[in-house]
Amino acid sequence: MELKTSYLAKHVRQLQPSGIRKFFDATAGMTDVISLGVGEPDFVTPWNVREAAILSLKDGFTSYTANAGLIELREEIANYIDENYCVSYDPESEITVTVGASEAIDIALRAILDPGDEVLVVEPCFVSYAPLVTLAGGVPVIVESSRDHDFKVRPEQLEDAVTDRTKAIMICSPNNPTGSMLSRDEMEQVCKVAKKHDLLILSDEIYAELVYDELYTSFAAIEGMQERTILVSGFSKDLAMTGWRLGFVCAPKEITEGMLKIHQYAIMCASTMAQHAAIEGLKNGRRDVTEMRKSYRQRRNYIVQSLNEMGLTCYKPEGAFYTFPSIESTGMDSETFATRLLHTERVVVVPGNAFGKSGEGHVRCSYATSMAQLQEAMKRIRHFMEEIN
Amino acid sequence: MIYVKLTATEIEIAEILEKDARLTNEDLAKMTDLSIDQITQIVKKLEETKVIVRYVSLVDWTKIDGHQGVTAMIDVKVTPKRDVGFNDVAERIYRHREVKSVYLMSGTYDLSVQVEGHSVNEVAHFVSQKLSTIEGVISTTTHFVLKKFKHDGTIYDSDDHDKRIVVSP
Numbered sequence A: 001m002e003l004k005t006s007y008l009a010k011h012v013r014q015l016q017p018s019g020i021r022k023f024f025d026a027t028a029g030m031t032d033v034i035s036l037g038v039g040e041p042d043f044v045t046p047w048n049v050r051e052a053a054i055l056s057l058k059d060g061f062t063s064y065t066a067n068a069g070l071i072e073l074r075e076e077i078a079n080y081i082d083e084n085y086c087v088s089y090d091p092e093s094e095i096t097v098t099v100g101a102s103e104a105i106d107i108a109l110r111a112i113l114d115p116g117d118e119v120l121v122v123e124p125c126f127v128s129y130a131p132l133v134t135l136a137g138g139v140p141v142i143v144e145s146s147r148d149h150d151f152k153v154r155p156e157q158l159e160d161a162v163t164d165r166t167k168a169i170m171i172c173s174p175n176n177p178t179g180s181m182l183s184r185d186e187m188e189q190v191c192k193v194a195k196k197h198d199l200l201i202l203s204d205e206i207y208a209e210l211v212y213d214e215l216y217t218s219f220a221a222i223e224g225m226q227e228r229t230i231l232v233s234g235f236s237k238d239l240a241m242t243g244w245r246l247g248f249v250c251a252p253k254e255i256t257e258g259m260l261k262i263h264q265y266a267i268m269c270a271s272t273m274a275q276h277a278a279i280e281g282l283k284n285g286r287r288d289v290t291e292m293r294k295s296y297r298q299r300r301n302y303i304v305q306s307l308n309e310m311g312l313t314c315y316k317p318e319g320a321f322y323t324f325p326s327i328e329s330t331g332m333d334s335e336t337f338a339t340r341l342l343h344t345e346r347v348v349v350v351p352g353n354a355f356g357k358s359g360e361g362h363v364r365c366s367y368a369t370s371m372a373q374l375q376e377a378m379k380r381i382r383h384f385m386e387e388i389n
Numbered sequence B: 001m002i003y004v005k006l007t008a009t010e011i012e013i014a015e016i017l018e019k020d021a022r023l024t025n026e027d028l029a030k031m032t033d034l035s036i037d038q039i040t041q042i043v044k045k046l047e048e049t050k051v052i053v054r055y056v057s058l059v060d061w062t063k064i065d066g067h068q069g070v071t072a073m074i075d076v077k078v079t080p081k082r083d084v085g086f087n088d089v090a091e092r093i094y095r096h097r098e099v100k101s102v103y104l105m106s107g108t109y110d111l112s113v114q115v116e117g118h119s120v121n122e123v124a125h126f127v128s129q130k131l132s133t134i135e136g137v138i139s140t141t142t143h144f145v146l147k148k149f150k151h152d153g154t155i156y157d158s159d160d161h162d163k164r165i166v167v168s169p
């Protein structure tokens, strides 16, 4: 055993497994579990999108595509971003179709980081950010957004964390796990810091379509920012396509060329049938997205009010499909809370510390689950809260 | 026809209730960020204006032993009457208990009538004795339903079990 581990590279040995994985294992074999721990839509991919993939297989589109992805898909992505976020990207030289936003984040970091380069990672955040910075040879510098500021990072925090090794700011808004979204004004403050110190912004905009009461602004749409923004997005969340593993990244030509080299050697190209499906999704999937958004919004309102009533205070998230209630009133840490809730009430929530230290004192509850399940989950959590008090 | 003017929120409540009429006013209040009083008002308005006509359950009778029954869709050609057009004949048809729906159609026939009965014989009897004898009915073409796959937007026996893993990032 010892010998076999020694084959592993040191930096890989040091990498912590995701806290989410641990929790997944804990639920193994349990029945009658209601999960608010799922980070993906409860909808199945819209039928027309699935059918497009089936037809592409029937028509024999089973070979590789261009490294950067089907040009027709890149053109649709360019149209979509232009129409919805008023940013224009050249489909030939500034868009790369990837294996999920996950790969997009990875190749972006690998393309820009020299050993020892620092990346400001705003936490709590998606589990992959800091590990991917490390794997790319960089150093993640954690900047903690706090509940007192509705989980929105403040410019002076970024300013304080900048050194002469800082290369980029990594940010996700609307955010997983907090659901919090920066206002345009707050984004502009972040951009000022980026411009002042000549930093890139690695913007994970995968939840851009799931925003409930406001208009969405892309970082790339802010004056003078397109040239220093790497815009990562995908189809997993808005079109409910998580299992298809398809995303994309838009960036200035020179950065795209760098990312494409890595993508070309590591991946070759994203799945062909998924690309055909995504073309249909972009062309004719907006009605479905609108319906799903409406449904998430109702469930968000429902869960936020229900949790607040129980004393699990939570901020009303502007987007994504997560709430991040504080469990302070219970006096437990997030792992204890989640473990006890799982064992006594069979409800799964994810401990906040899985998303960074600043997530401690909170749990992530996904409301991407049916109203009936949410109602039952709220009943069980209410019971749990009564029992411990 | 008097059209009712509704706000976006009132329409949303109608949409939610159309999908699931069992949600309580308290649930509706939470889902839409309104007070229970406001919801009570809106639901009352929807009911009084007959925007919400009735609360129903979709029952799959084919599941119940001895209660499968038969459904027929009948195309009816009609001679319209002066002044009342099709309304008069339509009423004489829809008054019958066996008749589940009546629509005026464009195309090769005039009324689409849905009839339910215990047996083919019972429906046949209704068509020959009641429906075709109504004054103004010129002809009927009866189609029996063999299987219902989808009704009112709901797929019967769809595999809707959650295929997601229990915890994911």
Ligand SMILES: Cc1ncc(COP(=O)(O)O)c(C=O)c1O
Pocket (backbone or CB within 6 Å): A039, A099, A100, A101, A102, A103, A126, A172, A175, A176, A204, A206, A233, A234, A235, A236, A242, A245, A246, A247, B169
């Ligand atoms: C913030 C964020 N970024 C990226 C991803 C990964 O998305 P994809 O399925 O496109 O790889 C997720 C998925 O949970 C996410 O929440």
